[in-house]
Amino acid sequence: MRDSSDGGGRLDSFDLAILDILQKDNGTPQRVIGERVNLSSAAVHRRMRRMQDEGVIVGNFAVVDPRRVGLPFTVVVEVHVESERLDLLDAAKRSFADDPQVQQCYYVTGEADFVLIVTVPSMSAYEALTRRLFFGNNNVKRFRTLVVMDRVKTGLAVTLGEA
Amino acid sequence: MRDSSDGGGRLDSFDLAILDILQKDNGTPQRVIGERVNLSSAAVHRRMRRMQDEGVIVGNFAVVDPRRVGLPFTVVVEVHVESERLDLLDAAKRSFADDPQVQQCYYVTGEADFVLIVTVPSMSAYEALTRRLFFGNNNVKRFRTLVVMDRVKTGLAVTLGEA
DNA sequence: TGTGTTGGTGAAAATATATTGCGTTCAGCG
DNA sequence: CGCTGAACGCAATATATTTTCACCAACACA
Numbered sequence: 001m002r003d004s005s006d007g008g009g010r011l012d013s014f015d016l017a018i019l020d021i022l023q024k025d026n027g028t029p030q031r032v033i034g035e036r037v038n039l040s041s042a043a044v045h046r047r048m049r050r051m052q053d054e055g056v057i058v059g060n061f062a063v064v065d066p067r068r069v070g071l072p073f074t075v076v077v078e079v080h081v082e083s084e085r086l087d088l089l090d091a092a093k094r095s096f097a098d099d100p101q102v103q104q105c106y107y108v109t110g111e112a113d114f115v116l117i118v119t120v121p122s123m124s125a126y127e128a129l130t131r132r133l134f135f136g137n138n139n140v141k142r143f144r145t146l147v148v149m150d151r152v153k154t155g156l157a158v159t160l161g162e163a
Numbered sequence: 164m165r166d167s168s169d170g171g172g173r174l175d176s177f178d179l180a181i182l183d184i185l186q187k188d189n190g191t192p193q194r195v196i197g198e199r200v201n202l203s204s205a206a207v208h209r210r211m212r213r214m215q216d217e218g219v220i221v222g223n224f225a226v227v228d229p230r231r232v233g234l235p236f237t238v239v240v241e242v243h244v245e246s247e248r249l250d251l252l253d254a255a256k257r258s259f260a261d262d263p264q265v266q267q268c269y270y271v272t273g274e275a276d277f278v279l280i281v282t283v284p285s286m287s288a289y290e291a292l293t294r295r296l297f298f299g300n301n302n303v304k305r306f307r308t309l310v311v312m313d314r315v316k317t318g319l320a321v322t323l324g325e326a
Numbered sequence: 327t328g329t330g331t332t333g334g335t336g337a338a339a340a341t342a343t344a345t346t347g348c349g350t351t352c353a354g355c356g
Numbered sequence: 357c358g359c360t361g362a363a364c365g366c367a368a369t370a371t372a373t374t375t376t377c378a379c380c381a382a383c384a385c386a
Contacts, residue, residue, distance in 0.1 A: 027189075060226075096315060103319065152277075156319060
C-alpha cells in the first residue's frame with residue numbers, strides 16, 4: 001500500500017514532468033519523454049500506467065476543431081434555478097450532462113447556479129437547446145446567454161509544479 | 164487539392180466515426196478503430212493523418228485530474244471591461260491567455276465581455292490571480308466570481324454526426 | 327545488519343504504426 | 357461507350373513503440 005487516503009500516492013517531480021509533457025501531447029514516445037525527464041523509457045512507462053490506474057490521468061483524448069465539424073457556435077450560459085432541492089438539482093445536472101451539445105457544465109455558487117459551455121451548429125440549434133433544457137424544465141428560473149466571439153484559450157491543461 | 168475554402172476537405176461518415184472514437188480515447192489502436200468502423204487499419208491511418216494535417220484534429224492530450232495535482236478549486240469568472248478598444252482587448256486577451264492558472268478564456272457578447280475558467284490551489288491563490296489580472300488592469304471594470312462546487316461535466320468533446 | 331519495499335535499468339518480446347505496391351471503383355470527358 | 361486520372365481500400369512489410377522481464381541499487385526500519 002502506498003499511503004494517503006484518496007486512493008492515490010503522492011506525485012514526485014518526475015511524475016509532474018511527465019504529466020506536463022502528456023498534457024501537451026500524449027503521443028510523445030515514452031523514449032522521448034524519458035530523454036527529456038532523465039529516466040529510462042521503462043520507468044516512464046511504469047509511472048504512466050500507475051498514474052492512469054490511480055486516476056491522476058483522467059483520460060487520453062484527441063481534440064477536434066468544432067468549426068471543422070459543423071459546430072461553429074460556442075455559447076456560455078448561466079442558469080438560475082428556482083429551487084435548490086437536491087433531487088431537483090440532480091435532475092438538472094443529469095439533463096445538462098446528458099445533452100451532447102453541452103460540452104461542459106459547472107455547478108457554482110454566487111450569482112448563478114450553473115454555467116454551461118455549449119457548442120451548436122447554428123443559433124437556431126441553440127434556441128432548440130434552450131427549449132429542451134431550460135424552458136422544458138420548471139426548475140430553471142432564468143438563464144443568460146453569452147455568445148462566444150473568440151475562443152481565446154481552450155483546453156483542459158492545468159498548471160503543474162507551482163502548487 | 165481537395166475542395167472547400169477553409170483548407171480542409173469535407174468529412175465523411177467514416178471520418179466522423181473515427182473522430183468519435185479518438186475523442187473518447189486516442190490511444191485506441193488503429194486496428195481496433197478499423198474493426199469498429201469497418202475499414203482497414205491503413206485506411207484509418209491515412210484518414211487520421213489527413214485530419215491531423217488539415218487541422219481537424221487540434222491535438223492529442225492527456226487530461227489530468229486537477230484535484231490530484233494540488234488544484235482543488237475551479238472558478239468561473241465573468242469579466243467586464245471598461246473600453247472595447249481593439250488594442251486594449253488584445254492586451255487583455257493576451258494577459259488572460261498567458262496566465263497558466265487560466266485554463267480557458269472566452270471573449271463573449273452579452274452581459275459580460277470575458278468568461279474565464281481558472282484552476283487554483285487555494286482561494287488565496289485566486290485572490291492573487293484577481294490582483295494580477297483584474298486589479299492590475301485598468302481596463303477591467305469589474306468581475307464576478309462563481310466558485311465551482313461540482314464539475315458536473317468537463318471535456319472538449321463535441322457532438323459529431325448530428326450536424 | 328538483515329530484510330522488505332520501492333523504484334531504476336537494459337534488453338527482449340509483443341504490438342502498433344507507417345509505408346508501399348497493387349487492384350478496384352468511379353467521375354469526367356473525348 | 358470506353359478511356360483516363362484520382363482516390364480509395366487492401367495486404368504485406370519495414371520501423372517504431374509499448375510492454376514485460378530479470379536483475380540491481382537505495383532506503384526505511386526492526
